[in-house]
Amino acid sequence: MKARVTVMPxxxxxxxxxxxxxxxxxxxxxxxxxxxxxxxxxxLELAETDPARAKQLAEEMARRLLANTVIESFRVDIA
Incomplete structure (x- = not known):
């Protein structure tokens, strides 16, 4: 499953x-x-097959590494 994380200031x-x-x-x-x-x-290409779980994982990745949540916001889309 693919996840797309969009990070913006x-x-x-x-x-x-x-x-x-x-x-x-x-x-x-x-x-x-x-x-x-x-x-x-x-x-991100994820091994997870459940869309809800994939989104949850990608959001956690964004919070912990992909986005600086102090100055950036992010959106996760699952395909």
């Missing part, structure tokens, strides 16, 4: 990478760009 946390991407897009001529936030996506 929490609202209000400075995101210099997102700001740099926004400036670069404007420099390339893309108009109308608002705030840009940059995060990361981690895909």
């Amino acid at each position: 929490k609202s209000g946390v400075l995101d210099p990478q997102g700001k740099a991407i926004g400036h670069a897009l404007e420099g390339l001529g893309f108009a109308g760009i608002g705030e840009v936030r940059a995060g990361k996506v981690i895909e």
Whole structure:
């Protein structure tokens, strides 16, 4: 079973990478760009076959290692 963990900076946390991407897009001529936030996506192949248990495991992995929950939020999707 695959789990996808999406990690993003929490609202209000400075995101210099997102700001740099926004400036670069404007420099390339893309108009109308608002705030840009940059995060990361981690895909996990899990041996677990129960979707609820797989989600629980991926959430625990995110809390313990994949996301810094002080400044980042995360979402887990199971496929």
